[in-house]
Amino acid sequence: MLLALLPALLIMAAAFLLPMAGLAVESFRLFVPGRVGAAADAPFTLANYGDLLNRPFVGLFGETLRISILATLAGMLIAYPLAWHIVRRWSRRVRTLAIGLMVMLLLLSMLVRTYAIELTFGSVSIFRPTLKLLGISPNSGWYIECLVGAGLLHYIVPVATLTLLGTVQNVDPRLVEAAQSLGAPAWRAHLTVTLPLSRAGLVGAFLIGLTFSISAFVIPMVLGKGRVLFLSNSIFNRFSELADYPSGAAISIVMLVVSLLLVVAVSRLAAPRRRPA
Amino acid sequence: MSARLGDEISRVVVWAVMLLALLFLLVPLLVTTLMAFDARSYLGALPPPALSFRWFVNCFRQDALVTGLRISLALGVLAAAISSVAGAGAAIALDGAKFPGRGLLLALFVSPLVVPAVVTGFALLLALSQAGILNGFVRLLFGHVIITLPYTVRATLASLAGRDKRLVEAALVLGATEAQAFRSITLPLIRTGIVTGAIFAFAVSLDDVAVSTFLTDPTTYTLPVALVSAMRASFDLTIAAAAVLLMLVTALLIFVLDRAVGFDRLIGQGMFRT
Amino acid sequence: MTPNLSRRRLLTATGLLALAGPALFARRAAAATTLTAAEWGGDVVEAMKQIAAAQQNEAMNWVLFQGGAGSILPKIKAAWPTVDYDYVAGWEGSLNSMIAEDWLETISVADIPNLADIPAALVLKNAKGEWKAVPRAVGGMYFGYRTDTAPLKVTSIDDLYSPKLKGAICWPGPTQSMMLQIVALAIHGGGDESNMEPGWKLMKDLAKSGNIGRIAVTDVDFTNSFTSGETSVGFFAEPSWAAVAKNFPITRLTKQAGMSTFLYQSAFAIMKNRPNKAATLDFVNFAISPAMNTLYGKVAGEAPLNAKATTPDALKHLSYTSDELAKYVHVPDYKVVLTSQDAWAKRWESDIAPLL
Numbered sequence: 001m002l003l004a005l006l007p008a009l010l011i012m013a014a015a016f017l018l019p020m021a022g023l024a025v026e027s028f029r030l031f032v033p034g035r036v037g038a039a040a041d042a043p044f045t046l047a048n049y050g051d052l053l054n055r056p057f058v059g060l061f062g063e064t065l066r067i068s069i070l071a072t073l074a075g076m077l078i079a080y081p082l083a084w085h086i087v088r089r090w091s092r093r094v095r096t097l098a099i100g101l102m103v104m105l106l107l108l109s110m111l112v113r114t115y116a117i118e119l120t121f122g123s124v125s126i127f128r129p130t131l132k133l134l135g136i137s138p139n140s141g142w143y144i145e146c147l148v149g150a151g152l153l154h155y156i157v158p159v160a161t162l163t164l165l166g167t168v169q170n171v172d173p174r175l176v177e178a179a180q181s182l183g184a185p186a187w188r189a190h191l192t193v194t195l196p197l198s199r200a201g202l203v204g205a206f207l208i209g210l211t212f213s214i215s216a217f218v219i220p221m222v223l224g225k226g227r228v229l230f231l232s233n234s235i236f237n238r239f240s241e242l243a244d245y246p247s248g249a250a251i252s253i254v255m256l257v258v259s260l261l262l263v264v265a266v267s268r269l270a271a272p273r274r275r276p277a
Numbered sequence: 278m279s280a281r282l283g284d285e286i287s288r289v290v291v292w293a294v295m296l297l298a299l300l301f302l303l304v305p306l307l308v309t310t311l312m313a314f315d316a317r318s319y320l321g322a323l324p325p326p327a328l329s330f331r332w333f334v335n336c337f338r339q340d341a342l343v344t345g346l347r348i349s350l351a352l353g354v355l356a357a358a359i360s361s362v363a364g365a366g367a368a369i370a371l372d373g374a375k376f377p378g379r380g381l382l383l384a385l386f387v388s389p390l391v392v393p394a395v396v397t398g399f400a401l402l403l404a405l406s407q408a409g410i411l412n413g414f415v416r417l418l419f420g421h422v423i424i425t426l427p428y429t430v431r432a433t434l435a436s437l438a439g440r441d442k443r444l445v446e447a448a449l450v451l452g453a454t455e456a457q458a459f460r461s462i463t464l465p466l467i468r469t470g471i472v473t474g475a476i477f478a479f480a481v482s483l484d485d486v487a488v489s490t491f492l493t494d495p496t497t498y499t500l501p502v503a504l505v506s507a508m509r510a511s512f513d514l515t516i517a518a519a520a521v522l523l524m525l526v527t528a529l530l531i532f533v534l535d536r537a538v539g540f541d542r543l544i545g546q547g548m549f550r551t
Numbered sequence: 552m553t554p555n556l557s558r559r560r561l562l563t564a565t566g567l568l569a570l571a572g573p574a575l576f577a578r579r580a581a582a583a584t585t586l587t588a589a590e591w592g593g594d595v596v597e598a599m600k601q602i603a604a605a606q607q608n609e610a611m612n613w614v615l616f617q618g619g620a621g622s623i624l625p626k627i628k629a630a631w632p633t634v635d636y637d638y639v640a641g642w643e644g645s646l647n648s649m650i651a652e653d654w655l656e657t658i659s660v661a662d663i664p665n666l667a668d669i670p671a672a673l674v675l676k677n678a679k680g681e682w683k684a685v686p687r688a689v690g691g692m693y694f695g696y697r698t699d700t701a702p703l704k705v706t707s708i709d710d711l712y713s714p715k716l717k718g719a720i721c722w723p724g725p726t727q728s729m730m731l732q733i734v735a736l737a738i739h740g741g742g743d744e745s746n747m748e749p750g751w752k753l754m755k756d757l758a759k760s761g762n763i764g765r766i767a768v769t770d771v772d773f774t775n776s777f778t779s780g781e782t783s784v785g786f787f788a789e790p791s792w793a794a795v796a797k798n799f800p801i802t803r804l805t806k807q808a809g810m811s812t813f814l815y816q817s818a819f820a821i822m823k824n825r826p827n828k829a830a831t832l833d834f835v836n837f838a839i840s841p842a843m844n845t846l847y848g849k850v851a852g853e854a855p856l857n858a859k860a861t862t863p864d865a866l867k868h869l870s871y872t873s874d875e876l877a878k879y880v881h882v883p884d885y886k887v888v889l890t891s892q893d894a895w896a897k898r899w900e901s902d903i904a905p906l907l
Contacts, residue, residue, distance in 0.1 A: 008367035166436020169547025226766025232393035241621030509593030
């Protein structure tokens with residue numbers, strides 16, 4: 001069985017672990033401004049990491065995490081009922097339409113998608129009169145954060161819905177019917193039956209949404225107006241004409257380690273409790 | 278009856294949420310279509326004062342875009358195929374018995390998603406150049422496989438999650454070999470996961486700019502890279518037209534698949550068919 | 552149509568494509584004199600394509616920058632000493648890094664006769680004084696606004712802080728325009744590129760004022776922000792102003808006392824380790840001839856540097872008499888600017904970004 005793991009492991013080693021190791025090495029090298037990255041014989045140093053031990057960087061990381069987690073949670077709240085309706089409730093035709101819509105949304109170019117959202121909900125959008133009516137300034141900090149979250153949501157919902165299709169399929173619908181026939185209202189039946197049985201799938205979908213959001217670049221760049229920044233925007237700065245690759249590498253490694261720890265922690269939630277046979 | 282009331286309220290709430298969500302998902306699609314037909318040569322506030330086909334014409338006129346499309350499609354299919362096979366294998370192995378380090382491996386397989394695409398592309402560029410791999414297509418393939426693998430692993434895992442493992446045990450008891458049990462029970466069940474994983478992989482590969490930027494060489498480049506690099510200082514709405522065309526092709530493909538094979542059956546219905 | 556048959560066909564086709572894929576798209580052998588050039592997209596590559604067509608000599612393979620000129624740097628560094636490009640276009644920001652890495656051929660008037668018509672002081676040199684890049688045109692980075700939508704006709708730096716401009720300013724991000732916008736603020740505050748404290752203070756005030764609607768991370772950001780009406784006042788480089796000017800009236804503050812303008816050059820950098828050096832030199836020489844340089848200026852929207860070329864009318868805002876040059880244009884010490892980029896970018900992230 002474990003042999004099936006081999007191809008994936010090989011790919012990970014060759015296309016990810018080795019390059020990341022190379023990146024880690026670069027992150028420990030000294031950067032001399034005006035050069036392109038670290039010179040081949042640059043001395044090793046901890047300065048690139050030391051640079052990150054300040055409030056603004058932690059704040060940046062925190063902002064990235066906060067908006068990502070909120071957007072992913074919202075995505076789950078929408079995707080799960082959607083997945084369930086697709087699998088269990090809707091007719092074959094509607095099901096095909098719904099899945100087709102999700103697939104089309106997936107294939108929508110990220111750049112076009114964000115500009116479309118900007119034109120729909122941004123500060124010069126068709127939405128503007130409504131916003132004015134509600135007294136919301138589309139230029140305010142928190143509205144921009146919401147917009148970035150909305151942008152993330154627009155990608156997370158299709159991905160999560162499609163991922164959860166398989167999970168929902170594995171839940172025996174007769175169990176819910178049984179609960180209802182025993183007197184439970186529908187919402188309670190789902191909460192106590194369907195949801196716990198889908199736990200592992202939900203956590204998996206949540207992780208996809210979360211990791212995508214954390215590493216998002218185009219969405220915060222366009223919708224965040226350069227004012228709501230994610231970590232990848234900060235990394236991008238260093239990979240541009242600045243050519244400070246060591247610093248960019250350092251941020252990336254920190255991001256990788258912390259996010260992995262987060263992923264491991266969240267994954268534990270998926271561990272099923274031992275059920276008496 | 279308060280139970281009935283609870284039911285009704287929760288039903289209405291769920292429906293409201295789904296309706297709003299669907300609206301939210303659809304409106305940008307419509308706006309994209311408006312952008313694609315916008316006669317103005319710049320990004321302007323809606324609604325467009327005049328419509329035109331120029332961006333669609335531009336899609337086919339530029340050689341770079343046609344080349345890019347060819348390469349993007351080839352990469353998409355190949356990357357999806359490789360990722361799906363490797364990812365499904367990994368998911369099946371990881372879903373099986375618990376072993377030490379399983380949690381870590383699970384996290385590992387999702388880690389390429391955590392790293393921003395810019396970083397993945399840059400790191401791969403350095404590593405592949407040091408390894409002497411200079412062919413643009415091969416490098417792009419490396420990049421696209423690694424950014425799509427997490428999706429296929431996770432999608433397959435999600436469809437394995439919660440399945441009744443006693444079914445396989447029952448089959449074994451009844452005399453099937455491990456392989457037979459796998460082929461006739463597990464594989465059909467996880468079909469949904471594998472197919473959605475493949476779709477994810479294709480979609481991610483087709484849209485990727487950040488990783489591909491680093492890995493292209495002067496004669497090999499992908500469609501999104503060609504579209505984005507054509508924009509310098511001015512936003513080229515060709516990209517919106519390309520997006521609309523892609524959506525049309527997707528819709529057509531789904532329609533054809535539905536007629537030919539039954540979209541339902543392609544995606545898979547799991548164990549409890551309604 | 553039986554389902555099984557079409558499914559099989561689909562799978563077979565996919566399998567065949569998968570097998571044939573790499574063979575179909577392997578790199579074809581390049582023609583003998585095909586030059587590979589790395590250029591900016593949009594109007595610039597359009598201009599260069601017209602110049603190449605006029606020469607009728609070589610076939611050109613155009614590789615376009617993804618975003619800024621800096622995007623090509625990691626690819627060159629990764630492949631070094633193998634080089635994929637015969638020449639790379641650049642500006643001070645990217646060229647000086649390439650010069651520091653010693654990736655460029657040394658050039659001279661002997662190799663490129665038309666260089667004689669370009670002021671020698673403009674030629675980018677390395678630490679040893681060797682000539683390393685061939686200047687072709689000049690662009691500007693300056694303040695300006697959309698004449699039809701700006702809430703205030705800006706005439707000085709102080710105007711930027713007016714409450715009328717709430718959310719109306721599009722300000723360049725830390726990787727655009729080498730942070731010369733902050734140098735401009737510094738100059739207003741009595742400092743310059745070597746004494747940036749007044750600039751940082753003014754920048755903080757501007758960030759806190761709420762007048763900045765968008766921080767442009769790429770040049771497309773800026774153009775879109777202006778054309779969609781999101782913002783109407785900004786500081787940016789010539790190509791973005793030109794793109795907006797195509798459809799909207801703009802006022803360029805290139806000759807406004809107190810609001811510094813900065814000039815940058817775009818130039819050809821000829822790469823080492825390439826087999827086609829002679830053909831490349833030939834092409835570059837042709838490109839900076841008076842007629843071609845004029846053509847470049849007209850199409851690409853940058854003021855040609857060849858003394859015998861004519862500056863198009865649309866770029867009159869960039870032609871200065873020596874008095875005007877002294878009054879409106881600030882020529883910073885680029886050594887200071889370039890070596891401070893990293894520190895300034897980090898300072899931006901820690902001091903300014905949280906305030907926006």
